[in-house]
Amino acid sequence: MGNSTAIQHEVPTRRDAIKGGGTILGGGLLTGCLGGGDDSTTTTSTATETPTTTTSTPTSYDVTVEPSGRHTFEEVPETYASIPGAWMDIAMALGIQPKAVASFDRLPVKYYEALPDVEFDVDDVQTLGESAESQYDKEVFYEVDADVHLMDPRMLKKYSGWDDADLEEIEANVGPLLGSMIRFPYDGRDPYYTLYEAFEKAAQIFQRQAQYDAWVDLKESVYADVRSRVPDDAPTVAAFNFGFDVEGGQFYAANIDAPRNDARTFRLLGVDNAFEGDSYVPFKPIGHEALLEIDPDYIGVIGQLSYVDNETFQATIEAAQAHETLGQLTAVENGNFLRTGGQYMGPIVDLFSTEALAMQLYPDEFGQWPGSIEDVPAENQLFDRAQVATIINDDY
Template identity: 65%
Template structure:
């Protein structure tokens, strides 16, 4: 299909949306493409990840504005029902509000383990479009036209960086397809911290008009963290956190400042640990050599995002490699096997709870129980949050 035909189809679809008609196939009008912590507003429709439809409380909403820095402000004439995103926090945020992705830059089965550990919640990879064929492929604007997402939950700076597009390209997609509204919250980007996790959730709740679910999430996370924090010992360990990977052979490791304004170290801040690497809170990470690491010698070494991207077997291989390493084997954390895995890159409200549960068990097994190695294998008696309650919020039963 040519770009003009796709554009005409997209415009017709949006006219249908404004008229209040339904969407076929969770996102595309049949026949078009040959495929089927403040916010105010009521909970609205799209189909939840479990396949259930929530109650519609605003069938004909008044146009409303949402501002997401640094993307800008967009006026919605109707509530968006589909979105495209990078694999990251914004997908988990939307999932927490009951909206599964229509398209992602890429999506791996391993990233879905958290949803599989919940009752009545699922993401079928077969129904999710991919915007890139592979990590080596180029960004094709025509794919964005074909996907025809109502909104793109992406930081425009990140999209420009990876696509090579300019501002005119972004404006074209926004004008002809849908707004680009997102913000990098994993760590500071270009020295511009914008939102905490729940500030971003609040923005998404405004975009999708799902205030009730946002309020329910706030209540739940406040209760869960208050309970966990009430059980923590007074003497907190010192943790050296590393992002991306723990490159044992590279002789230079990427350390993260836990206390910085960033989402990927949120788990450790909530657990009150002491950061081994105090420094500039606006730095994404800093290179730490073996000598510096031995000098600091933290009680624990944390592998951020390992909980999401790796399984327990590969994690154990990393630990064993460190134990066999001539230099790293001298570290206290290695000798005591004090390596911990947390989530990070993809951490929205759902993954946030799984991450803090996993790390609490790894740091304090006497208090919270032995960590079994997988989020899906935590015994019911040791679970630190109610899986059914999470599923109920996702599915609109609030």
């Protein structure tokens, strides 16, 4: 692991076609993106995604995904691997199950199980490591042999301990690294893409524009319905990353107005942000006293809709209510705790998260939240599960 010496492997002919002529890690990524880069040079909104017209490779096409840059595909990739982030859910929205994931820790499989005729066969999915933030072994990447890696190379480098030469080796011998972290700002840089901008990049990679367009139509319809029904008198929400650790006494405040994907559900529901300003960053904790000064109407826990069941979540509320200091908070006294999707929130998780938060915040308008996505009554569902499945299965 971490060895930058190239390993000699035979690469199938199709792999050569998938790799194409693009050079992802040479030049632009190493000088501009892994090293921080200049915000003024980011041009994601004008990136060109047009077929390369040559007589020898008439079906080749280019896709640009920052921070890696442009890659040329000679064939449409069929398999992918992903590490923590929204990209697996993005690909699942296009009906493509991963060949490998970092691990099954906190993986949002329950959302797929809640949709009719949508399958996620865990037996067919390999793991790249023991946990979501493993020290990955390059040999595992060779064994998986994915056509494309939907993962931010900066995150892969951070988790694995690899150097730039290791990333270049995987690029050259296995497949391109074409993901981008959109969860929240990374190393002082805002995400390159919103959720649906990243989603469109995936649609370009897998050449599934029609499915993407169907998703956009569905999403806009759901969003318009929700916005039209949200009351004008918005409550104040203090949202938190990484759980709500009652006994630990440190809480990681989330500025939900920042350009970050994991807090998008709160923005859609129009709540007032308790943590305004740049001082509230993902990895800077605040203590009990700061919370008492803010005293929000609600406490929101980002991500716990995905990987914490209702019983465990209720136990957190009860522990907060029994706490000498936290028990003084208005939100805690009233049991006003919210949970949403977060780290893995692609288009599928986004819909469920929107529905769940609407019901938790405004039960008089959207119906009483039953505690789990599986138990939402049909009359309160904000989107048609069968319609979503039809788009995923490309059968519309």
